[in-house]
Amino acid sequence: MEKNILFDTSCGSQNMGDYIICESVERELEDILKKDFLVRYATHTPVTHFYQNFSKNMIYKYCKEAKYKFIAGTNIIQYRMIRPWANWNINIFNMKPYKDCILVGAGINPNRKNMDLYTKTLYKKILNKKYIHSVRDEKTKEVLEQLGFKAINTGCATLWMLNEEFCKNIPQNKAENVIFTLTDYCKNKEKDQELINILIKNYKKVFFWVQGSEDLEYFETLDNIKNIVIVGPHLNEYRKTLESNDIDYIGTRLHAGIYAMQKKKRSIILIVDNRARDMKKTYNLVAIERNNIEQLEQMINSKITTNLKINENLIKDWKKQFE
Numbered sequence: 352m353e354k355n356i357l358f359d360t361s362c363g364s365q366n367m368g369d370y371i372i373c374e375s376v377e378r379e380l381e382d383i384l385k386k387d388f389l390v391r392y393a394t395h396t397p398v399t400h401f402y403q404n405f406s407k408n409m410i411y412k413y414c415k416e417a418k419y420k421f422i423a424g425t426n427i428i429q430y431r432m433i434r435p436w437a438n439w440n441i442n443i444f445n446m447k448p449y450k451d452c453i454l455v456g457a458g459i460n461p462n463r464k465n466m467d468l469y470t471k472t473l474y475k476k477i478l479n480k481k482y483i484h485s486v487r488d489e490k491t492k493e494v495l496e497q498l499g500f501k502a503i504n505t506g507c508a509t510l511w512m513l514n515e516e517f518c519k520n521i522p523q524n525k526a527e528n529v530i531f532t533l534t535d536y537c538k539n540k541e542k543d544q545e546l547i548n549i550l551i552k553n554y555k556k557v558f559f560w561v562q563g564s565e566d567l568e569y570f571e572t573l574d575n576i577k578n579i580v581i582v583g584p585h586l587n588e589y590r591k592t593l594e595s596n597d598i599d600y601i602g603t604r605l606h607a608g609i610y611a612m613q614k615k616k617r618s619i620i621l622i623v624d625n626r627a628r629d630m631k632k633t634y635n636l637v638a639i640e641r642n643n644i645e646q647l648e649q650m651i652n653s654k655i656t657t658n659l660k661i662n663e664n665l666i667k668d669w670k671k672q673f674e
Contacts, residue, residue: 363395532602
C-alpha cells in the first residue's frame with residue numbers, strides 16, 4: 352500500500368476558516384488518496400525537531416517513503432520566512448519532512464513585495480519540481496514560476512465544488528434568518544455596528560458564528576447584541592446551524608461565506624482584505640466592500656444569483672497528473 356501525507360494547515364490554527372479549507376482539500380483529493388494510507392502532519396507546528404533528523408525514526412521513514420505530500424491551501428507562501436508564528440513553521444533545520452511537497456489551492460501573503468534569498472532557497476529545497484502546484488490566485492502562480500516551479504491557478508479548493516450546476520441550488524431570495532461573522536484582526540466598529548443594525552432590522556433571527564479566537568471579545572464591544580444567538584467556535588456547530596435553519600450568511604469572514612454556499616445557503620461577503628476582493632474579480636463572488644455597507648440593505652432584499660466562474664477544466668488538468 353502506498354503512503355501519502357496531508358500537511359494540515361488547521362492544526363494549531365486560531366481560525367476555523369483553516370478547518371473549512373482542510374475539509375475541502377481532503378474532499379477534493381479523495382479519489383487520489385482513498386486507496387492509500389494517509390497521515391496528517393501540521394504546518395503551524397514543526398513535524399520534527401532538527402536533532403531528530405540525525406537518526407532514523409518512524410516519522411523520518413514515513414516522510415521519506417511517501418508517494419504524495421500535499422499542503423492544504425491557505426496563505427501558506429510567505430515572502431520572508433524568518434518570522435515568528437509562521438503558518439508554515441519551517442526552517443533549514445526542520446524542513447526534511449516537507450521535501451517534495453505539493454501545494455493545493457495555496458495563496459501568498461500579500462504584505463510584502465520582494466522575497467529574500469533565504470526564503471527562496473527554502474522553497475527550492477522543499478517544493479516538488481516534478482508536479483504542477485495548485486494555487487489560489489495569479490500572484491501566487493507568478494511567484495512560484497519565478498522560483499522555477501510549475502503552477503496552475505485553480506482557485507482555493509473551497510470553491511471547486513461550486514460550479515454552475517451546484518450554484519443553481521443556492522436560493523436567490525432572502526431567507527427568514529441570518530448568520531454573520533466579524534473579523535478580530537480587521538476591526539471597524541462603525542461599519543460592523545451598522546452591519547448588526549441592518550441584520551436585526553431585516554431578519555427574524557440573527558446568529559453570530561465565532562470563527563476566530565478573538566471574534567467573540569470584539570463582538571461583545573458592540574451594541575444592540577442582546578438578542579443575537581451565539582454559535583460556538585466549532586465547524587460542526589456552524590454546520591448544524593446552517594443545515595437546520597432557513598438562513599442567509601452575511602459577514603466579513605470569507606471562508607464562512609464559502610462554506611455556507613457549500614451548504615446551499617445564500618451568501619454575501621463583506622470585503623475587508625485582498626482575498627475576497629480578488630475572488631470577487633476572478634470568480635464572480637457575491638461580495639461588497641464593507642466600506643460600502645450602506646448598500647447592504649437593498650442587496651439583502653433583492654434577488655441574488657450566485658454564479659461563480661469556476662474553471663473546472665484547470666482543476667481536472669491538475670488532478671490528472673496523479674492518475
